[in-house]
Amino acid sequence: xxxxxxxxxxxxxxxxxxxxxxVNETKKHVDTVIVVxxxxxxxxxxxxxxxxxxxxxxxxxxxxxxxxxGVERALMEDVNVIVCLDGDNQHNPGDIPKLVGALxxxxxxxxxxxxxxxxxxxWVLRFGNWWLCKSAQMxxxxxxxxxxxxxxxxxxxxxxxxxxxxxxxxxxSEIIMRVGKNNLRHVQVPIKTHYHCGHKGTTIIDGLRIFRxxxxxxxxx
Amino acid sequence: xxLGIQIVGFVFSLFMSYLTFLYYRRxxxxxxxxxxxxxxxxxxxxxxxxxxxxxxxLKPLKVSRLMDLFTIISFIAVLGIVFYLYxxxxxxxxxxxxxxxxxxxxxx
Numbered sequence: 001x002x003x004x005x006x007x008x009x010x011x012x013x014x015x016x017x018x019x020x021x022x023v024n025e026t027k028k029h030v031d032t033v034i035v036v037x038x039x040x041x042x043x044x045x046x047x048x049x050x051x052x053x054x055x056x057x058x059x060x061x062x063x064x065x066x067x068x069x070g071v072e073r074a075l076m077e078d079v080n081v082i083v084c085l086d087g088d089n090q091h092n093p094g095d096i097p098k099l100v101g102a103l104x105x106x107x108x109x110x111x112x113x114x115x116x117x118x119x120x121x122x123w124v125l126r127f128g129n130w131w132l133c134k135s136a137q138m139x140x141x142x143x144x145x146x147x148x149x150x151x152x153x154x155x156x157x158x159x160x161x162x163x164x165x166x167x168x169x170x171x172x173s174e175i176i177m178r179v180g181k182n183n184l185r186h187v188q189v190p191i192k193t194h195y196h197c198g199h200k201g202t203t204i205i206d207g208l209r210i211f212r213x214x215x216x217x218x219x220x221x
Numbered sequence: 222x223x224l225g226i227q228i229v230g231f232v233f234s235l236f237m238s239y240l241t242f243l244y245y246r247r248x249x250x251x252x253x254x255x256x257x258x259x260x261x262x263x264x265x266x267x268x269x270x271x272x273x274x275x276x277x278x279l280k281p282l283k284v285s286r287l288m289d290l291f292t293i294i295s296f297i298a299v300l301g302i303v304f305y306l307y308x309x310x311x312x313x314x315x316x317x318x319x320x321x322x323x324x325x326x327x328x329x
Contacts, residue, residue, distance in 0.1 A: 036325065055325040065318070069325050167318075 006100055006153075007032040007079040009070030010051075011063050012087030016043040019087050023050045029096035030083060034073055038066040044087075063150070064164055064171030071159060079156060085113075086150040095191045099153040102189050109158045109184040110175075112144055113151030113191035122195060128207040135211055136173060139218040140180040144188060148172050148202060148210075151191055158184065169206045170213040177217050230269035238262045 008030040012019050019035065026033050027050070035051035037044050039060035048054055055069055067084055074082050081100055085091045095113060103111045115121060121129075129148050136142040150172060154162065161182045164174040179186050202210075238259065245255040268275070272287055284290045 053329055055329050057321050057325050059317075059321060061318070061321055065321075069322050072322070073326060073329075 004081060004100075004104065005032075005077075005079045006030040006081045006083060006096075007034060007074040007077060008083045008085060008093075008096070009034045009036065009067060009074055010085055010087045011036045011038055011066035011070060012040065012044050012048065013038040013060060013063075013066070014040045014042045014044060015087040015089075016040075016047050018089035019044055020047040020050065022085070022087055022089050022091075022093065023048055025093035026085065026096065027052075029093055029100075032074070032077055032079065034070045035087070036066040036070040036073075038063070062167035063169055064174075065167035067171065068164065075156065075159065081153055081155060082159065083153045084150060090193050090195060091151045092192045092194070095151070095189070096153070098189050098191070099151070102187055103153050103155065106187055107185065108187050110152060110154040110162065110179060110186045112146065112186065112188045113149050114144075114146040114188040115149055115151075115191060115193045121193065124204065125195075125202065128202065128204070132173060132207065132210055132214070135214055136176055139214055140177050142176050142180055144176055144186075146188070147176055149191075166213060168209065169202050170210045173210050173214055174217065177214070227269050227272075231266060234262050234266040234269060237265075 006029075008026045010019070010022060010026065010033065012022075012035055015022075023033055023035060032052045033050075034053040034055065035048040037048065037054070037056045039057045045054070045056060053073060055073060057066060057069065071082055071084075081103060083096055083099060085093065085096075091113065099111045099113055102108060115129075125148075129146060133142075133145060133147045136144065136147045148169070152175070161184060162175045162178045164171040164178070166174045178184075241255060241258045241262065244250065245252070268291070272291070275290065276287060279285070279287065279290060282290065284293065
């Protein structure tokens with residue numbers, strides 16, 4: 001049997017304080033680490049030098065676009081599994097084996113890391129996530145309890161079925177929509193998260209945009 | 222007699238002509254673009270100062286008031302411009318997407 005090759009894709013925008021740690025910890029659990037610097041204006045490129053592959057967007061394009069650039073690059077390598085995680089040290093790379101394990105052992109197409117909606121998640125994110133999850137349930141019949149999780153693992157073959165068009169944070173919801181549309185086998189795995197910076201990440205405006213996009217996909221997606 | 226709103230329209234048109242000239246001198250666009258915009262502001266000034274010269278269009282177009290005619294024409298023009306700008310923005314967005322990704326993948 002061919003050995004399993006895993007690749008982690010980490011989009012990063014102005015993450016000079018966290019990216020080095022995320023890369024170092026992630027390298028312990030995957031074969032290749034790809035960092036996509038999404039037009040950072042700080043020292044993120046300098047701090048991400050330990051990544052196996054470093055890609056740089058010359059301007060900020062959004063998380064969805066950055067992740068797609070990374071995945072496109074990962075597909076040029078001979079990888080079987082692609083793991084996506086955020087560059088803000090919110091996710092614990094130690095959870096990667098849990099996600100990849102569930103993907104392989106349970107023969108899934110995609111595995112979502114599910115954050116606890118309690119713990120230290122800021123209340124705005126908690127409410128936004130609850131609202132978007134309920135919307136995804138109503139609009140797409142999704143059973144996923146954390147629609148905005150950026151921590152996920154999928155097979156190389158799955159990418160064609162979940163290939164997203166959103167350039168922004170809407171990509172996470174778009175993936176859920178495509179998972180439902182294509183009847184992909186999926187499972188959720190509980191993960192630990194730690195929030196370092198309150199003003200970064202998804203905002204209320206992003207939440208409203210994601211909801212607007214979800215309505216659009218429901219009607220024309 | 223020139224009405225208050227005509228004065229506002231005339232001042233606006235003078236101001237826009239000044240901006241058109243200013244940005245042309247700064248090299249933001251070519252002489253052809255400058256010419257097109259100046260023609261637009263000249264027509265606008267004429268419409269503002271002599272609206273009654275369009276009175277003959279009311280009957281064949283089945284519009285009762287001159288004001289309604291200008292409002293309808295303006296609305297159609299704005300819709301056309303919005304669509305044109307949307308098209309240009311989407312094209313430019315696609316170009317930027319391709320350029321950014323290509324540079325990222327080729328410069329690692």
